Structure formats: C-alpha cells, structure tokens
Amino acid sequence: MTELLDIFRALADPTRLRIIALLREMELAIGELAAVLDQSQPRVSRHVRILVDAGIVERRREGSWVFLRITRDGAVGDTIARAGEWPYAPREALVIAHDARRLAAVRTERAAVAERYFAEHAPQWDAIRSRHVAESEVEAAMLAMMHNRRLGHLLDIGTGTGRMAEIFAPTARRVTALDRSPEMLRIARAKLSGQGLPVDLIQGDFLDLPMAGASIDSVVIHQALHFAQEPDRVIAEASRVLRGGGHLLVVDFAPHEDEDLRALAAHARLGFSDAQIRGWFASAGLLLENTETLEGGTLAVKLWLGRRRSDEDQPPVTQEGQGQRKRLAA
Incomplete structure (x- = not known):
C-alpha cells in the first residue's frame, strides 16, 4: 500500500x-x-x-x-x-x-525558436541538399525498405530535427529519438509536440547509448554516421541494443570527394562503401539484408539494411559436431 x-x-x-x-x-x-x-x-x-x-x-x-x-x-x-x-x-x-x-x-515560443534556427541554418542545409536526390525520395525509399518489418520500439540515432521519428512513429509501437545536441532536441521537441506522436526525446552519444542491451526492436541512423570518427563503433553499439532479429537501417552517402562538406557541415567521413558497411555489420553480428542506391546530383545516397543475428541464424549442430565439441572440451 x-x-x-x-x-x-x-x-x-x-x-x-x-x-x-x-x-x-x-x-x-x-x-x-x-x-x-x-x-x-x-x-x-x-x-x-x-x-x-x-x-x-x-x-x-x-x-x-x-x-x-x-x-x-x-x-x-x-x-x-x-x-x-x-x-x-x-x-x-x-x-x-x-x-x-x-x-x-x-508551444508558440518553441516554434519561434525552431523557426529562427532554421532561418539561420537554411543556407547551409540547402547547400548540402542541392548535392543529392530530394529528401522526399530518400524518405520514400526508407519507408519502403522497412515496410512489413516489425518496428516495435524504434530508436532514431542522431534525430536532429526529429524528421525520422516523425515519419516512422505512425507504424512503430514506440519511438526513442536520441541526439547529442540539446539545441537539436529542443528543435525536435518543438516540431513534434503538437502532433501527438509516441516519441521520447533523449540526449545521448551514439558511442554510448543509454539503454540496455537487446532492448530495442529497430534502429535508424539517418545521415549521422558520417559525423563519427569511428563509425564501426557506432554500428557495434547500435547492434548491442538490438534484440535478436531486429533491424538496423543506415542511410548515408556513397564514397565521394566533396571536401567542402568537412568545413561546411563537419563531416568526419566522406561516405561509405558497401564493403565497409558489410564488414562492420558482420563484426557487429548483423546480416546485411538489403542495399539501395539513390542517384541524383553529385552525391549518391545509400541505404543499408541489416538484421541482428538470432538463434535461428545459427546452423543446427549435428551429432558429429556434438562429438567434436566434446573432444575439444576434453
């Protein structure tokens, strides 16, 4: 009592x-x-x-x-x-x-703060957007790739303005949107507060996610991996919190040589190859299920979908294999 x-x-x-x-x-x-x-x-x-x-x-x-x-x-x-x-x-x-x-x-004051932020940064964002295919096409491709997959509790890493949380919330049971920047979280909160979406906004680092292992059903990392000095560790940390069978969707640029993005937007990595992502996925216990390339402008946008290995992915142990294990144990 x-x-x-x-x-x-x-x-x-x-x-x-x-x-x-x-x-x-x-x-x-x-x-x-x-x-x-x-x-x-x-x-x-x-x-x-x-x-x-x-x-x-x-x-x-x-x-x-x-x-x-x-x-x-x-x-x-x-x-x-x-x-x-x-x-x-x-x-x-x-x-x-x-x-x-x-x-x-x-709510009005939060919206005004968001508008001021967008106005100040619009030239920078427009300069980046002009280099690749329209965001609407990227979002459509992401939704199509995750269609019919169980989103459950979805984690949006590097949520920024909260757009990924916004588009996936209607089909997820719950969304946690994480960003390192308190300022970006306030922008996302202003954007999402009036929409009644089941989104939790939290501050955190993508190298040290504030959640238990195997507690998340799906993860999205949209245009955030290129900020990482150690992207392999980011993928490993995302895999750590995924339940067996859960999905990780990474959206970023294909390899490019646009050095302006280092100074313009603090990009630490100039895109990623399929081989890099495949290797990092494998090291983190993820199976690369699907890839897609969206051409347009000088930068190609890539989508990589991985699935966390589960017990069902392990090959059955034969009697011969069991005997070999016993001999090794002896």
Missing part, C-alpha cells in the same frame, strides 16, 4: 494537480511550468520534487535544461492515464482550462 499512498499524498495539492495536467500534454522544463502556472521557479521546483519522490514524474537532463515528464510504467502510468476522468470541480476545471491556454504560448 505504501506506493499507492505516496501517489495520493503527492497528488493532494491543487498546484501539483495542475502540473500533472500540463505534463500529460507535453514534456516541460521547470521554467516553462513556472511561466504557465505564474509561480516562482523555487516554488514550482518544490512541488516537482514531491512528485518526483513519489515516482509520478521523471526528470531528464539535456545540457543545462531539465525536462519533466509523467512516469509511464507501472501503477503510476495507469493511474495518471485516467486523469482526464478525474472529477474536477467546476472551478478546478476552469483553472485547468486556463493553464491549457497558457500552455499554447509555450
């Missing part, structure tokens, strides 16, 4: 109920919560700490920012999922509705 009592004690406050209502809509930082509630940050922080201690709310750090979200697992997730059915008094319902209107201002 202790856990349940802690939950109800933590919820027994008007401000904390307002916080729950807001976090059910979207992840928020302490400062954003304070602005919507029109309360000081120290006061809001105290209420948040009580909710965190009760296991109702989770903190997640992104650079200097800390974002809050409702805990989704266990008794807490089931209880808060029914918050829309809670019997608010008319006056309480008016306060909740007022907060929702103020929350719209947070």
Whole structure:
C-alpha cells in the first residue's frame, strides 16, 4: 500500500494537480511550468520534487535544461492515464482550462525558436541538399525498405530535427529519438509536440547509448554516421541494443570527394562503401539484408539494411559436431 499512498499524498495539492495536467500534454522544463502556472521557479521546483519522490514524474537532463515528464510504467502510468476522468470541480476545471491556454504560448515560443534556427541554418542545409536526390525520395525509399518489418520500439540515432521519428512513429509501437545536441532536441521537441506522436526525446552519444542491451526492436541512423570518427563503433553499439532479429537501417552517402562538406557541415567521413558497411555489420553480428542506391546530383545516397543475428541464424549442430565439441572440451 505504501506506493499507492505516496501517489495520493503527492497528488493532494491543487498546484501539483495542475502540473500533472500540463505534463500529460507535453514534456516541460521547470521554467516553462513556472511561466504557465505564474509561480516562482523555487516554488514550482518544490512541488516537482514531491512528485518526483513519489515516482509520478521523471526528470531528464539535456545540457543545462531539465525536462519533466509523467512516469509511464507501472501503477503510476495507469493511474495518471485516467486523469482526464478525474472529477474536477467546476472551478478546478476552469483553472485547468486556463493553464491549457497558457500552455499554447509555450508551444508558440518553441516554434519561434525552431523557426529562427532554421532561418539561420537554411543556407547551409540547402547547400548540402542541392548535392543529392530530394529528401522526399530518400524518405520514400526508407519507408519502403522497412515496410512489413516489425518496428516495435524504434530508436532514431542522431534525430536532429526529429524528421525520422516523425515519419516512422505512425507504424512503430514506440519511438526513442536520441541526439547529442540539446539545441537539436529542443528543435525536435518543438516540431513534434503538437502532433501527438509516441516519441521520447533523449540526449545521448551514439558511442554510448543509454539503454540496455537487446532492448530495442529497430534502429535508424539517418545521415549521422558520417559525423563519427569511428563509425564501426557506432554500428557495434547500435547492434548491442538490438534484440535478436531486429533491424538496423543506415542511410548515408556513397564514397565521394566533396571536401567542402568537412568545413561546411563537419563531416568526419566522406561516405561509405558497401564493403565497409558489410564488414562492420558482420563484426557487429548483423546480416546485411538489403542495399539501395539513390542517384541524383553529385552525391549518391545509400541505404543499408541489416538484421541482428538470432538463434535461428545459427546452423543446427549435428551429432558429429556434438562429438567434436566434446573432444575439444576434453
């Protein structure tokens, strides 16, 4: 009973109920919560700490920012999922509705930040896009290659603006979008927050993924591998978190000699060959199932689809093989 009592004690406050209502809509930082509630940050922080201690709310750090979200697992997730059915008094319902209107201002500010970022970086991105086939064709090819494959819990490594999470979310059970840059995650959050997609945005490094081994059903690395000094380690780390039979889709450039991309966009690698990817896949326990080349412009875009080896991929052991193993063991 202790856990349940802690939950109800933590919820027994008007401000904390307002916080729950807001976090059910979207992840928020302490400062954003304070602005919507029109309360000081120290006061809001105290209420948040009580909710965190009760296991109702989770903190997640992104650079200097800390974002809050409702805990989704266990008794807490089931209880808060029914918050829309809670019997608010008319006056309480008016306060909740007022907060929702103020929350719209947070969404607007996030969108404005994203627009400013896009405006500042548009010339750089346009210069890169002009070198290869249209993004719409790349996305169509990716969706076709993953069609009829179980996406389950999909991990988008190097999510950037969140576009891959956006296009795959409708057919995945859950999407985790990871990026090293807190700024890019804020852009992705602004882009995805109003679409109701099941996406978790987390900060992390593609060389040290913050998730357990064999916990992910599918992984996408779209135009991120060329930033890696050690791309083989990135693929090995992606393979580590994949369940047996899970898929890894890598999308990047074929080998090229466009040195401008090193200075223009900090590319550490100028594309990859099929032989390189095949070798790295094999070393990481992945079977290369499919490849595709999209020509257009001066850069060719490549798609490589690998599958994590499972027990079914191991050849059956014959009686002769069993006897040989026994002799070796002896």
